[in-house]
Amino acid sequence: VARKPPDPARRNEHARASILAAAFDLCRDRGYEKTTIEAIAQRAGVGKQTIYRWWPSKGAVILEALNEAIGVATDFADSGDVTADLREQMTAVSRLFTSTDFGSVYSSAIGAAQDDADMAEGIVQDIIGPRFAAARKRLARAQEQNQIRAGADLDVIVELLYGALYYRYLIKTRPPDAEQVRIILDLAFAGLRPAEYADGRPYGSEVTAPKPTA
Amino acid sequence: VARKPPDPARRNEHARASILAAAFDLCRDRGYEKTTIEAIAQRAGVGKQTIYRWWPSKGAVILEALNEAIGVATDFADSGDVTADLREQMTAVSRLFTSTDFGSVYSSAIGAAQDDADMAEGIVQDIIGPRFAAARKRLARAQEQNQIRAGADLDVIVELLYGALYYRYLIKTRPPDAEQVRIILDLAFAGLRPAEYADGRPYGSEVTAPKPTA
Amino acid sequence: VARKPPDPARRNEHARASILAAAFDLCRDRGYEKTTIEAIAQRAGVGKQTIYRWWPSKGAVILEALNEAIGVATDFADSGDVTADLREQMTAVSRLFTSTDFGSVYSSAIGAAQDDADMAEGIVQDIIGPRFAAARKRLARAQEQNQIRAGADLDVIVELLYGALYYRYLIKTRPPDAEQVRIILDLAFAGLRPAEYADGRPYGSEVTAPKPTA
Amino acid sequence: VARKPPDPARRNEHARASILAAAFDLCRDRGYEKTTIEAIAQRAGVGKQTIYRWWPSKGAVILEALNEAIGVATDFADSGDVTADLREQMTAVSRLFTSTDFGSVYSSAIGAAQDDADMAEGIVQDIIGPRFAAARKRLARAQEQNQIRAGADLDVIVELLYGALYYRYLIKTRPPDAEQVRIILDLAFAGLRPAEYADGRPYGSEVTAPKPTA
């Protein structure tokens, strides 16, 4: 059922902006599922068809609205101190997660992505991808400067650091915050082992005689 | 309009089991939002009212179905070697996450929890809570045995280790697996820093001259 | 599927009376269709099964309730003057029709009978039959006494006289009343024709040649 | 909660016709109460909302369907002979009442009207009103031509004549037919009294010595 795509040149920019704003606000206030196309059209003062014409699904609207809202923050400072830079950026992320605007819409979108492959792909590509890459790039430089040990898998490191933030964000036991970021960086960089074990022996050799447990 | 709660003694166990099984299967096949009470009732061979009588919402049905499906796996082995035990348990979790049954229903449920506070609370209490506590308990024993440095915040450690698994599970860049677990444990226990830095100095003192950034 | 009939000896008379009273009141207040078995049971303080045990349908309950309510008025006075007796009885019927109790329940029942053959048969047999027979019997005596012309079809006469009352009762243009009864009896006994035509010539010969139609 | 009425210009005539036909057929086959909006929509190939949008109730749909089905037969012949014209029209009505289509739907509708004031009003206004008026007009002309005695209450006469048809139609002892019409007209025009009494004396004076009853 090949559909003729509409001509982008004729697009009404005002309608587009109204729709994105309405979608964002509704999703913030009611959550993703209760944000209906009907309601978006009504609040934007727009016909439903105008939405269906330009976006393939509700998720696509929300995703685009998210992209408009998140701003330009893909950048990652480089002060020379990788932990300081990470702390700064991760703290910013934790603030973003706990913000009432972006934070609540984004979690809604991630929620929707659990059963919507397009949404999941969109989030990874548009939101997470660039920021993940920026973080990874910063870590790579740190690794070159011997602030991170050679051979460490940088992708897994990013997942480790940010995963802890996402965990609190999505599982909602308690919100992420600057204190969590501080502790995470301390633990991750220094390692979990006591100092006497922190001697560079390869992982797995640190326990000499496993104690029998009750 | 206080409603009189139904008498649990008169409950039809067969109907209950059918409903949970139907809910689980539908949620696995279609995802949470497309799983309708109507369809659950139909597939379970049950009247809709029987669902509404015993559960306050669709989410509550799915949550109970999840609880039935997950089994008793709150336990946490104690071989004396905390990293081995963590590796074993985290690998099991990663397998659970990638299973087609539990894994897909659970992610749907977490997705729904993003805009449903009751669902979020239920997941934390019923699914995550006991397992988080078991992990934390194991870590506490390890800390007593000096396998984990004194003073480390055990809650944050659990969040750090499992957060990375949840990240891949929910963000869907790539699925969690045993290799990820291995690397995470290596990184976390040994620390990110090169060996010469792993000297036990408190975090934040390792960089002598951080460059001020704009 | 032969069903064993319950033993009437063990029947709880109190329950029976409560059910009939509740059914009558509900039907009076809400009409037949909105009178549910559920509501009858509730108001009567009775289990639903007690109703289903003793009556085959809601209609049967209402019909029995009607029969209890209508009293013994099958009798028909005989003063020697048939028009006076008819006037008396028909006026009583018109009062019954406009009563808020019996009148509204009875019309509900007739309404239900339009699509319920059992109800229709029950009404004819229990309510109308005896009264129709009494009226017909009174007319037969009048015919013997030459107050009604010989050869007149008494069944049709009863239908004619009471049909006019039922018409107003069921079609609800205006309610039946004593004045209507008076006019009906005047018209019916004296005939519609002007006096000069009232000469006993057989019907059909009275009009000689007056057709100037528009 | 004032609701904005829909715009009649945008109405889908095909849907309207399908709905009326489906409603009529279902009501004919199952009766009024078992005719559900759900079934009408299904049979008409229409969404339920389309019914709820344009009609306030099931009764209104059926009533409109009846009006479509009854055709234009408000007219009343004028051959100059009022009894012949009445016989013709009343016989046509009795045929209509016993028809399997209109007859069964109309009685269902009258049944529903017993507990539905809107339905009752609709029937009187749309169905009965125009035909009653036509009959009354014909009688008025007959009265001018001295075929009906002066002073006779024409409304009551129409109720008398048609009431007998409605009586058999709604009470269902036996169906109305041409023979009933013939006898009614004979009785009504000639009067019930024997010829020797038919002398034009006012009603009430014909019995010289009424016996007082208890």
Place this chain on the structure above:
DNA sequence: GGGTAATCGAGACGGTACGTCTTGTCTTAGG
């Protein structure tokens, strides 16, 4: 006068229909 069988109030059960809401498509009228 104790055993037992049916009735009772209560209400859970598998269903059907209610009237409302939203979906995504289609149609209409105006700029």
Place this chain on the structure above:
DNA sequence: CCTAAGACAAGACGTACCGTCTCGATTACCC
């Protein structure tokens, strides 16, 4: 051609009753 507006077919929502069923707890009859 795009727009706002909204009718349309479809179908899920949560509620109300349907008629059947199963519970204990009184009865009330029989032996």
